[in-house]
Each structure stands twice: as structure tokens, then as C-alpha cells.
Amino acid sequence: MCVELTPAGPRLSHAPPRRPDTSDAVLVSPSLVGICRSDLKEIGGRRPGPSQFGHELVGVVTRSSTPMLPAGSRVCLDPNVPLRRGTGFARRMWAGGEAGALVRALPPAPDGIGERRLVFAEPLACAAHCLTMTRRHRGSPDLRGVSVCVLGAGIAGVLIARLAETAGARALIVNRDTDRLDFLAARRLLPGSGGARLSSAPGGHDVVVVATSFVLPPLLERALSLVRRDGLVMLYGGTAAGDRLPGLDCDLDRVRRAEQVRSTSWRDSPVLVGGSYGTTRDDFEHALRTLSGAPDGLGVERLITEEVSLPELPATLHRLTTERSFGKVLMRP
Structure with missing residues (x-):
């Protein structure tokens, strides 16, 4: 199950995710996904360039073709690394590409940090x-x-x-x-x-x-x-x-x-x-160090105002594109 961005807007889909036809691929089960303003821009047709719909995530690798990202790895996502992937607004997300690109795009999430803090990594x-x-x-x-x-x-x-x-x-x-x-x-x-x-x-x-x-x-x-x-x-x-x-x-x-x-x-x-445009590996490492080391992780969890389920997401996205809202809304698949 996932929420896809269609010409008619976000829609819930029950179609299984398809593995990309790439040299390597990993299957990630997102555990928590943040709604970014760029997601809302995409819905409104106001964001040029490649789609990054559903990218603020923390999840677990469940299948992998490369030992560089073994199953069980807890990861975040850098959407600026070119990959072939599905939306992160899903229960399962395939990401495919050269093994090195997959490693760069899916930085490891440190142990001991809750997912409600890690979802702010990107x-x-x-x-x-x-x-x-x-x-x-x-x-x-x-x-x-x-x-x-x-x-x-x-x-x-x-x-x-x-x-x-x-x-x-x-x-x-x-x-x-x-x-x-x-x-x-x-x-x-x-x-x-x-x-x-x-x-x-x-x-x-x-x-x-x-x-x-x-x-x-x-x-x-x-x-x-x-x-x-x-x-x-x-x-x-x-x-x-x-x-x-x-x-x-x-x-x-x-x-x-x-x-x-x-x-x-x-x-x-x-x-x-x-x-300023995009991110680098060093930026993710800096962010993860800050989330794990700064007092209260800079207080990012206090920005969270709402948590919704995957079936609730299309209506939530519609509301966020039409109403003024504060804070960070999260989706738990």
C-alpha cells in the first residue's frame, strides 16, 4: 500500500511496489515519514525538477542485493542522490541504482535515537x-x-x-x-x-x-x-x-x-x-550527530503536531495544501 501522486492528486494505491530494473536494489519498510513543504509544492504543481514525493523518512532495509546495505539496516533517505525509487509514503519502498549510490542515498541511522527525532534528519x-x-x-x-x-x-x-x-x-x-x-x-x-x-x-x-x-x-x-x-x-x-x-x-x-x-x-x-541547494553526505552526518548529541536533539520533536496513518494521508495532504498549518505532520505506515 502507498500514496501515489497522480494528475488528480494524492491517491491511495494497493498495488505492490515493483523492483526497479537496476544493477542493485533494496526494499525499505518506512517506519515514519514526514510531510515536507516540497511534497505540498509537488501536489500543487509548483515544484520543478525530479519528483521527491515522500522523502523525509526513517525505515528498515528488508531485502537487499548488496552486502553494503544488509537487511535489518536502519536508514534515512537523501533524495538528492539520483536513484530509481518509489514514494516513501508507503509500507514498502524499492530503491534501485548502483550499489555506491544506494549507500550514499540511504545513510545509516544511529542506534539509540527514536524515530520521531530521526525523521528530521533530511x-x-x-x-x-x-x-x-x-x-x-x-x-x-x-x-x-x-x-x-x-x-x-x-x-x-x-x-x-x-x-x-x-x-x-x-x-x-x-x-x-x-x-x-x-x-x-x-x-x-x-x-x-x-x-x-x-x-x-x-x-x-x-x-x-x-x-x-x-x-x-x-x-x-x-x-x-x-x-x-x-x-x-x-x-x-x-x-x-x-x-x-x-x-x-x-x-x-x-x-x-x-x-x-x-x-x-x-x-x-x-x-x-x-x-544553497541540496545536501551532501557530510550534511547528513552533521545532522545525525546533532540529533544524537545536542540537548533534546535541538527540540525537533516539539515541532510535531500530528501523526496520521497511511490510509488517512490523502485527505491530510489535501487539507495541508488548502489550509494554514503549523509544525510537522508525520505519517506512520
Whole structure:
């Protein structure tokens, strides 16, 4: 049983998963799967590129053609490694490809960590990668003492801000409305510098990360007003081919997807615009170390607001695409 993404939307299917016609393949039984905003973008037809539907998962390998991933292995999933796989919104998921690619795509999950924490491995790896690229674009080995302002109080924004704090940064989360900030405050998830409304947030930050679902022009303009002279604006949220902001000499989509950094200016003030896209093996290792070693795993389990079954998932996905929601919703097959 699985939930497939069809032209008519998510649908429950009872068809058995088919093994890919690849040199090697493993069968994974997901134990817990998170619903990502990219899943919702796919449902709405607003996410270009290869499908990653159902990728925030932790599961167990039940069949394998390679000794590099033996049956019984507990794994997460890196959806940025090219594989032929089914959706993770399933009771069983085949993944096929060259053995080395399978190993890279299915990093081992450490023992002793609960699945409700491990299911955050992939989004936390994305946050780790964003901060890795932030260091690289700034030409600095660390973030100690750096003022980091994160636009967007969703899951990505929270993880970026809290992970930046562990690296010694001073982090502030900024959001257009206060309801998400209130949600985070009630769950003790705001960073030490707290949260602020977008319209009244203080400026002068070394780094401003645009971690909203999409890098919309008004949000990017506000980010450019919040960063200090010669500071860095990081593009983390979604972009599309050809995206530009009038008055800013920068191809936004190219910078983000190619992880470039561009020296330009905004209203006669010099600024760097950099991109972050995808993850690496090092990012997953960083995320897993943080989940196992940081106090309370950065508090990620406090982000969970709901857990649904596989048969309930199509209706839940429809609701999440049509209603405003907070926190992380999980699916247990």
C-alpha cells in the first residue's frame, strides 16, 4: 500500500511496489515519514525538477542485493542522490541504482535515537548545508559571533536558526505574521535572539537567509533591507528559472541552484547574494550527530503536531495544501 501522486492528486494505491530494473536494489519498510513543504509544492504543481514525493523518512532495509546495505539496516533517505525509487509514503519502498549510490542515498541511522527525532534528519541536513554554504560564501570558517537573521518561521527557518546557534551565531527568526512565532515560543523553539515581525524587524545583520517557501520579490526586498552593507543574503527558498528582482543584478534561480555567490548592489549598497541547494553526505552526518548529541536533539520533536496513518494521508495532504498549518505532520505506515 502507498500514496501515489497522480494528475488528480494524492491517491491511495494497493498495488505492490515493483523492483526497479537496476544493477542493485533494496526494499525499505518506512517506519515514519514526514510531510515536507516540497511534497505540498509537488501536489500543487509548483515544484520543478525530479519528483521527491515522500522523502523525509526513517525505515528498515528488508531485502537487499548488496552486502553494503544488509537487511535489518536502519536508514534515512537523501533524495538528492539520483536513484530509481518509489514514494516513501508507503509500507514498502524499492530503491534501485548502483550499489555506491544506494549507500550514499540511504545513510545509516544511529542506534539509540527514536524515530520521531530521526525523521528530521533530511530537513536538518538541508539546514546544515545552508550554513555550510553560508560559511563558504562569506569566506569564513565559522559563524561565531555572526548575526544571522532567518526570514520564515516554518520548519526550515527554525532548523537553520537553531543550528546556527549551535555554531555560535546570534540568530533571529523573522516572520510576516506573529502566529507562527507564537507557536514556536509556546514550544520553546525560538532562538536566543527570539523572533520579530517582518515589518518591524531590526536590520544590520551579517547574514539574512530567505527560508520562506518561495523567494518572492517583497520578501527579497525586505531581506536586502535587513542585511548590513557588504553582508550576505542567502537564497534558500524556492526559485524558478528566470527569477529576478528589478534593481538587483542577479539571476536568482541560477545563483541558488548552482550555489554561486554574486557580488552586486542594492540601492547603492554593496551586497553578496548566495545560494544553497541540496545536501551532501557530510550534511547528513552533521545532522545525525546533532540529533544524537545536542540537548533534546535541538527540540525537533516539539515541532510535531500530528501523526496520521497511511490510509488517512490523502485527505491530510489535501487539507495541508488548502489550509494554514503549523509544525510537522508525520505519517506512520
